[in-house]
Amino acid sequence: MLTKIMGDTNELYGVYYIVYGSLAGEDELVKAYLWAGPYPNFPAAIKKAQELRESHQGDDSFVVRKY
Numbered sequence: 001m002l003t004k005i006m007g008d009t010n011e012l013y014g015v016y017y018i019v020y021g022s023l024a025g026e027d028e029l030v031k032a033y034l035w036a037g038p039y040p041n042f043p044a045a046i047k048k049a050q051e052l053r054e055s056h057q058g059d060d061s062f063v064v065r066k067y
Helices: 044-055
Strands: 011-020 032-040 062-066
Touching: 011 044, 032 044, 032 062, 044 062
Parallel strands: none
Antiparallel strands: 011 032, 011 062
């Protein structure tokens, strides 16, 4: 589903899942996968990242970055 966010801000945030080592692929040590978002503000993205951590047994691989 595509979402268009209108307004003066051009900063969006996404929740990314970070993988390291062999899970990232042969040529990469770290890879980030967009898991949720984009969100129009930082607090909304943080809230979603916390929900995902809790629902995935405390997995700290969910991080917030600019979209």
